Amino acid sequence: MSDRLIVVSTDCHAGLPIADYKPYVETRYHEMMDMAVPVQLEMMEKASKSFLIQEINEAWRAPIRQQLTGAWDYPERVRMLAGDGIAAEVMFPDGITENNTPPFGAGLGLSPRDAVPELQWAGAMAHNRWLAEFCANDPARHIGVASIPLLWDVQQAVEAVRWCVDNGLRAVMIPTLWGDQPAYHHSRYNPFWEVCEDLGVIVHFHSGPAPHPEYFGKDWPVEDSSEQMPGAMGVYVSEVMWWLYRPLTFMIWGGVFERYPRLKVVIVEGGTMFMLPPWLRLLDHNYRDVQFSAKLGDFRAHLSMAPSDYYRRNVAIGASCVPRADLDLREAIGPSQIMWGSDYPHPEGTWPNTGEYFKTTFSKFPEADGRRILGDNAVEFYGLDREKLQAVADRIGPDASMFA
Amino acid sequence: MSDRLIVVSTDCHAGLPIADYKPYVETRYHEMMDMAVPVQLEMMEKASKSFLIQEINEAWRAPIRQQLTGAWDYPERVRMLAGDGIAAEVMFPDGITENNTPPFGAGLGLSPRDAVPELQWAGAMAHNRWLAEFCANDPARHIGVASIPLLWDVQQAVEAVRWCVDNGLRAVMIPTLWGDQPAYHHSRYNPFWEVCEDLGVIVHFHSGPAPHPEYFGKDWPVEDSSEQMPGAMGVYVSEVMWWLYRPLTFMIWGGVFERYPRLKVVIVEGGTMFMLPPWLRLLDHNYRDVQFSAKLGDFRAHLSMAPSDYYRRNVAIGASCVPRADLDLREAIGPSQIMWGSDYPHPEGTWPNTGEYFKTTFSKFPEADGRRILGDNAVEFYGLDREKLQAVADRIGPDASMFA
Numbered sequence: 040m041s042d043r044l045i046v047v048s049t050d051c052h053a054g055l056p057i058a059d060y061k062p063y064v065e066t067r068y069h070e071m072m073d074m075a076v077p078v079q080l081e082m083m084e085k086a087s088k089s090f091l092i093q094e095i096n097e098a099w100r101a102p103i104r105q106q107l108t109g110a111w112d113y114p115e116r117v118r119m120l121a122g123d124g125i126a127a128e129v130m131f132p133d134g135i136t137e138n139n140t141p142p143f144g145a146g147l148g149l150s151p152r153d154a155v156p157e158l159q160w161a162g163a164m165a166h167n168r169w170l171a172e173f174c175a176n177d178p179a180r181h182i183g184v185a186s187i188p189l190l191w192d193v194q195q196a197v198e199a200v201r202w203c204v205d206n207g208l209r210a211v212m213i214p215t216l217w218g219d220q221p222a223y224h225h226s227r228y229n230p231f232w233e234v235c236e237d238l239g240v241i242v243h244f245h246s247g248p249a250p251h252p253e254y255f256g257k258d259w260p261v262e263d264s265s266e267q268m269p270g271a272m273g274v275y276v277s278e279v280m281w282w283l284y285r286p287l288t289f290m291i292w293g294g295v296f297e298r299y300p301r302l303k304v305v306i307v308e309g310g311t312m313f314m315l316p317p318w319l320r321l322l323d324h325n326y327r328d329v330q331f332s333a334k335l336g337d338f339r340a341h342l343s344m345a346p347s348d349y350y351r352r353n354v355a356i357g358a359s360c361v362p363r364a365d366l367d368l369r370e371a372i373g374p375s376q377i378m379w380g381s382d383y384p385h386p387e388g389t390w391p392n393t394g395e396y397f398k399t400t401f402s403k404f405p406e407a408d409g410r411r412i413l414g415d416n417a418v419e420f421y422g423l424d425r426e427k428l429q430a431v432a433d434r435i436g437p438d439a440s441m442f443a
Numbered sequence: 444m445s446d447r448l449i450v451v452s453t454d455c456h457a458g459l460p461i462a463d464y465k466p467y468v469e470t471r472y473h474e475m476m477d478m479a480v481p482v483q484l485e486m487m488e489k490a491s492k493s494f495l496i497q498e499i500n501e502a503w504r505a506p507i508r509q510q511l512t513g514a515w516d517y518p519e520r521v522r523m524l525a526g527d528g529i530a531a532e533v534m535f536p537d538g539i540t541e542n543n544t545p546p547f548g549a550g551l552g553l554s555p556r557d558a559v560p561e562l563q564w565a566g567a568m569a570h571n572r573w574l575a576e577f578c579a580n581d582p583a584r585h586i587g588v589a590s591i592p593l594l595w596d597v598q599q600a601v602e603a604v605r606w607c608v609d610n611g612l613r614a615v616m617i618p619t620l621w622g623d624q625p626a627y628h629h630s631r632y633n634p635f636w637e638v639c640e641d642l643g644v645i646v647h648f649h650s651g652p653a654p655h656p657e658y659f660g661k662d663w664p665v666e667d668s669s670e671q672m673p674g675a676m677g678v679y680v681s682e683v684m685w686w687l688y689r690p691l692t693f694m695i696w697g698g699v700f701e702r703y704p705r706l707k708v709v710i711v712e713g714g715t716m717f718m719l720p721p722w723l724r725l726l727d728h729n730y731r732d733v734q735f736s737a738k739l740g741d742f743r744a745h746l747s748m749a750p751s752d753y754y755r756r757n758v759a760i761g762a763s764c765v766p767r768a769d770l771d772l773r774e775a776i777g778p779s780q781i782m783w784g785s786d787y788p789h790p791e792g793t794w795p796n797t798g799e800y801f802k803t804t805f806s807k808f809p810e811a812d813g814r815r816i817l818g819d820n821a822v823e824f825y826g827l828d829r830e831k832l833q834a835v836a837d838r839i840g841p842d843a844s845m846f847a
Contacts, residue, residue: 222657224674253626270628270696272742276729277692281685288681292674311728317721324715325680338676 043436044124044410045428047417050245050307050359050380050388051128053183054139054146055111055169063165064142071158072142083138086260099386100136106391107384110134113176120180123381123393126414126431127423129182129357130174131212131245131307132166134384141166145186148248151218156191163188164199171206179427182210184243189213190220193227197234204238210421211235212243215283216250223286224293236299241421243357246283246308249275280310284318287354291322294341296349303420307357308382311364315356316371322346351376355420358412360389363400366412374408378417397441406442447840448528448814449832451821454649454711454763454784455532457587458543458550459515459573467569468546475562476546487542490664503790504540510795511788514538517580524584527785527797530818530835531827533586533761534578535616535649535711536570538788545570549590552652555622560595567592568603575610583831586614588647593617594624597631601638608642614825615639616647619687620654627690628697640703645825647761650687650712653679684713688722691758695726698745700753707824711761712786715768719760720775726750755780759824762816764793767804770816778812782821801845810846 058076061069100107109115111134120128133140133147140146144154145162163186170183185203189196200211213231221227235242254271256264265271283306296302309315323345344352351373358365359380369377382388389396401409414432418425462480465473504511513519515538524532537544537551544550548558549566567590574587589607593600604615617635625631639646658675660668669675687710700706713719727749748756755777762769763784773781786792793800805813818836822829 221660221672222678224658224672224678226671226673254628256625267630268625268628269630269698269745270693270742273696273726273729274626274628274693276742277696277726278689280725285682289674289678292677292681294673311725313728314721314725317718321684321715321718322677322681324717325677338674338680341673 042438043429043432044439045126045414045418045425045432046124046436047378047414047421047423047428048123048125048128048381048383049305049355049357049378049417051125051130051383052132052134052147052385053110053116053130053170053173054132054134054141054166056137056139057142059111060142060162060165060169063168064161065164068143068158068161075142075158079140079142079144080138082260083140103391107134107136110137110139110384111173113173119383119390121435123383123390124397124435124437125381125393126428126436127180127182127417128383129184129210129243129380129417129421130170131184131243132170132186136384136386141186145188147212147245149186149188149212149214150216150248151188151190151214151220152216152252154188156188159188160191160195162186164202167199167203167206167208171203171208175207178207179424180431182421182423183208184210184212187211187213189228189231190217193231196231200231200234200238200240204240209239210241210243212245215244215246215248215286223289223295228295229298232295232299232302236302239422241303241305243305243307244283244286245357246279246306246310249279249282251275276310280314283309284315287350288322291346291349292338292342296353297342297344300352302353303355304353305355305357305378305420308359308380309356311362312356312358312372312377313365313368316368319347319350322350355416360387360396361400361412363404366400366404366408369408369412375411375416375419377412378420379413394437397437401441402443404442406439409442446842447833447836448843449530449818449822449829449836450528450840451782451818451825451827451832452527452529452532452785452787453709453759453761453782453821455529455534455787456536456538456551456789457514457520457534457574457577458536458538458545458570460541460543461546463515464546464566464569464573467572468565469568472547472562472565479546479562483544483546483548484542486664487544507795511538511540514541514543514788515577517577523787523794525839527787527794528801528836528839528841529785529797530832530840531584531586531821532787533588533614533647533784533821533825534574535588535647536574536590540788540790545590549592551616551649553590553592553616553618554620554652555592555594555618555624556620556656558592560592563592564595564599566590568606571603571607571610571612575607575612579611582611583828584835586825586827587612588614588616591615591617593632593635594621597635600635604635604638604642604644608644613643614645614647616649619648619650619652619690627693627699632699633702636699636703636706640706643826645707645709647709647711648687648690649761650683650710650714653683653686655679680714684715684718687713688719691754692726695750695753696742696746700757701746701748704756706757707759708757709759709761709782709824712763712784713760715766716760716762716776716781717769717772720772723751723754726754759820764791764800765804765816767808770804770808770812773812773816779815779820779823781816782824783817798841801841805845806847808846810843813846 547566
């Protein structure tokens with residue numbers, strides 16, 4: 040074991056400023072894009088006032104403007120990774136700070152709300168085309184997560200997954216919320232789970248989506264409703280984690296992991312993780328509780344294991360900027376399931392102070408566990424090339440002194 | 444302290460068979476009721492097959508048919524209470540087992556889904572009129588919970604609360620789900636919270652409502668979707684508690700208890716309560732977390748206390764059929780907030796074996812805590828007449844031998 044750690048960030052973001060996606064969008068959607076982009080820019084501008092008030096403000100951005108272009112500029116990105124000591128990264132859409140999100144609502148939110156299915160697909164595939172090119176710079180280091188608006192057309196999603204694999208991508212994200220579409224226990228999604236299992240494509244859910252109009256009003260983000268609906272942000276931060284875990288609740292009970300035992304799923308940036316063990320306990324309780332079973336019919340007959348068994352076999356956690364308090368719960372969460380992430384370039388991320396974060400967070404932490412959480416778990420889960428990454432780490436990775 | 448315990452069940456159900464509500468429904472809705480009741484009966488019949496499969500089946504009901512009429516027959520009800528040793532009870536709608544629910548969806552579900560506001564109000568007030576009469580038999584023992592479809596018209600709800608108080612009712616239930624209507628952090632509900640606080644009317648949320656079509660399909664309960672959507676019941680039982688706590692999340696962050704510090708709320712039949720302490724911890728974490736506050740704006744400025752402080756001051760838990768494992772968490776849940784309930788006449792309730800349940804559940808349990816949970820907490824929270832209830836308890840109540 041080399042002294043230098045292979046650090047893998049399982050939560051980074053990459054994407055073009057929205058207008059720059061045009062060359063990657065099919066020509067027939069260009070006119071629509073010309074109309075939609077200014078509207079989306081205006082919405083983002085308004086949302087940044089009512090939602091992420093200080094997050095992406097000018098004062099924060101000014102001194103790091105150049106570095107933020109690493110969201111789409113490859114040499115800048117390599118410098119960022121070197122600065123943070125990151126050997127490999129998993130890349131989601133939406134840099135956010137520079138309005139860098141795919142058009143037509145195909146980015147991190149990937150919400151069915153107000154989406155036009157054909158356009159959302161067009162925006163998603165535009166991002167996926169760009170992402171495949173970007174990752175091709177060094178496939179061992181960059182794991183791109185393609186955007187797949189699964190809800191509208193499962194067969195189209197299956198074909199998109201095949202396209203991804205043909206183009207070097209083997210990770211996808213699907214909507215965390217399904218709106219009025221069938222939820223993920225529905226058998227209509229079977230062909231999608233099947234192709235992901237077959238081709239070794241890992242399915243991701245990323246934190247963020249939630250029913251914002253319920254919190255902030257129907258006219259959000261166009262109108263500020265904070266006087267009429269006080270505390271909306273408190274509700275949002277208290278619920279967002281639940282919406283993130285929710286797809287797993289449906290997939291586990293729906294028997295998805297029973298039918299596709301090699302399917303892998305990651306839930307990313309779940310915030311503080313202390314809700315995870317009680318959530319698992321609740322699922323297991325409902326699985327084992329005989330009274331429910333007798334009263335409500337045998338809803339577990341199709342499951343050969345308890346919910347937490349599927350969780351431990353099929354699921355990993357993208358634990359962005361994980362605080363020490365959560366690391367201390369690692370036995371309950373699953374010590375081989377926690378995978379660190381820097382969340383570059385989001386302002387809540389550890390970037391550009393990752394080295395400092397390592398020292399304060401991992402001080403007097405068991406080195407073996409630390410190595411797993413910071414990289415080895417991800418190397419194994421994503422099937423990365425350890426040899427190549429060790430060579431990178433030997434050049435830019437942190438050493439084990441953080442554990443002292 | 445008398446040896447006999449004052450037992451209060453904070454979760455009982457009462458209501459007429461649906462067709463028998465007719466004399467309590469305003470005449471102008473009779474024609475509509477004649478059309479709606481057969482449809483609702485058919486829906487309930489179908490739901491009983493796909494949802495509560497064995498719960499309300501003939502085999503279970505046959506030997507206790509007479510006792511089940513205690514849901515609306517007063518002498519039978521008094522016998523039931525005597526058999527269970529219950530001095531006083533809190534009564535929600537929906538006996539369920541005998542199709543005894545108010546018409547027009549005004550019962551326990553009180554869902555905005557598919558509801559016609561004017562009719563739902565008509566059904567609710569019909570139930571409330573009957574309930575006021577029923578409770579008048581012995582107001583010290585029967586606390587009726589009126590059905591208030593708050594979402595449609597807040598002023599109408601305010602007037603209904605005044606009507607309740609004028610007619611001896613001082614407890615109300617409001618919808619647990621709000622569908623497309625504004626959630627409970629919205630300032631439009633202020634007049635309702637205000638009148639409840641002013642008149643000492645306690646607001647209730649009862650477990651059960653959840654987005655069933657998401658679990659069971661859009662055509663539920665008309666069509667059985669269990670093949671297409673396996674595990675739906677597992678999802679339901681894993682989420683129903685979250686939907687029950689959810690109104691409190693909105694009310695707490697919305698500052699409802701800050702503005703109306705004497706407002707009292709009960710959440711009823713939350714199932715196993717081990718999710719409650721982590722839920723409170725999450726709210727407090729979001730309240731105290733400085734990073735969130737700086738990044739997302741100060742969403743706590745209007746709150747003078749942490750979320751769990753409001754919970755402890757303003758909220759109580761109707762802990763129906765509470766198992767010993769949950770009682771052992773009483774310090775975290777709030778020992779003065781747990782109020783037992785029998786859930787008569789629902790099949791998951793302790794009735795008609797409440798005496799047996801007491802012995803197995805409270806064996807070697809501290810008597811002082813047991814007395815609070817089984818009755819004294821409710822006497823205090825609802826402001827009941829201890830002297831009158833002790834007289835009843837001296838006649839029918841259990842003695843302290845259950846704690847041996």
